[in-house]
Amino acid sequence: MGGDDDRAKSAASQNGSESEVAAAAGHKEEQAETGDISGTQFPSVVELNVGGQVYTTALSTLTRENTSLLGIIFSGKSKTPPLRDTRGRYFLDRDGHLFRFILDYLRNTKLVLPEEFAEKDRLQVEAEYYRLPGLVESIRRARGGGASRGEKDSGSGGPGAANRSQQQDSTTKGNKAQSNNSNASAYDSNQNADGSSADNSTDGFITVGYRGTFAFGRDGLADVQFRKLMRIIVCGKVSLCREVFKDTLNESRDPDRGQGDRYTSRFFLKHNFLEQAFDMLQQAGFALSSSCATAANGMRQTGNPEQESEEDRWLHYNEFIFQRAGSG
Known part of the structure; x- marks a missing residue:
């Protein structure tokens, strides 16, 4: 009788193990079908292909803002696995040139742009796509716009309205001065003594x-x-x-x-x-x-x-x- 009991327990134990294995396999198949990558382990150094531009950065940089799109993807919280190019690099179908500013912001937690940077509108679109509200606000300030305190006060006639009125007056005066400068004499800083242009952009x-x-x-x-x-x-x-x-x-x-x-x-x-x-x-x-x-x-x-x-x-x-x- 004792031998029969032992064999029964062994069979039950084996059936239980097979059930666990089958359940685990079923869970993996379900993940593959739904694209769930929860718990995926990414390398500590990540290679990215952003619109054809290749970047190499630390995983900790990409996940610094855990609520951002990059933070969600590379922390394994995304339901959709990232695409890969033919060399196995993670692929993002976005502007590859502007991504360097996104990466710099994640590294330094501040926005630094070159002088006379003329693509702030496009960079703001990229920042909004990557869900980086801090960067979006920094770009708005760099553009001279955004919901500043003075603009919030302008609706109620507060100090913001007065400041904006002064700015408008300054802008009007500046435009008038610029118009007058276009008819300036030969002693204008943009002209030579003989009246010819010193900096003709067409030359x-x-x-x-x-x-x-x-x-x-x-x-x-x-x-x-x-x-x-x-x-x-x-x-x-x-x-x-x-x-x-x-x-x-x-x-x-x-x-x-x-x-x-x-x-x-x-x-x-x-x-x-x-x-x-x-x-x-x-x-x-x-x-x-x-x-x-x-x-x-x-x-x-x-x-x-x-x-x-x-x-x-x-x-x-x-x-x-x-x-x-x-x-x-």
Whole structure:
């Protein structure tokens, strides 16, 4: 009898273990179906792909604001698992350039923007998307707006109304002064003694450079009429480059896009048609001022010639400098 009892208890115990395993498996299947990632363990160092821009940061930075969207996702509280790119990095389909300000805020708990930053509206949209009310308020203050104390008092005729009235008067006076300055004499700070402009934003230089080679066909013969360009590089004043090349200008290698009066050497074009770039410069009033070129690599071979392709030997670099002078 004792042996039968022991066998019964063992069977019951085994059935109980199988039930627990089945229940655990069922819970995992339910998580997979619903996308529940509660309790997911994220690495202490997280790689992110935000709109094509790659960032590496600490998990503690992303979860610093636990009520933010990033805090919810990377603390495992989200019902939807984050997407991953082909390299396994967590993917966010947002503005990759502006995300650096989101990350800086989480690291330093304060907003720091470059001088003359011109994308505050877009940055506020990003801050609202990531659910960072502190950052949203900081951006509003940086824009000179937001629900400040003076604005709250303005509705009841309090001191805020008086302050706003004084600001409006100052703005009106400033506009009048600006209008008068437009008709100022030759002694204006923006003019030379002869009346010409000292800072004419229409004047300037743009340098267009490219690295290219020639394609080769049968028997290693060069087709000199078939030019292969790797990339057309644009250097110059940011505002002039944007004016000339418009939406064909690629600024992805120079993320500090807010300042139009600075200079850059990191812009390039979204196409490889050199003559199209020249046409756009000519239409904008630019004329070729100077040019330079390097010799092809094939003029002097280095290393192992057997490992050099014909195209490598004909690789060369050219630069063209265009100038636009103002009518004044």
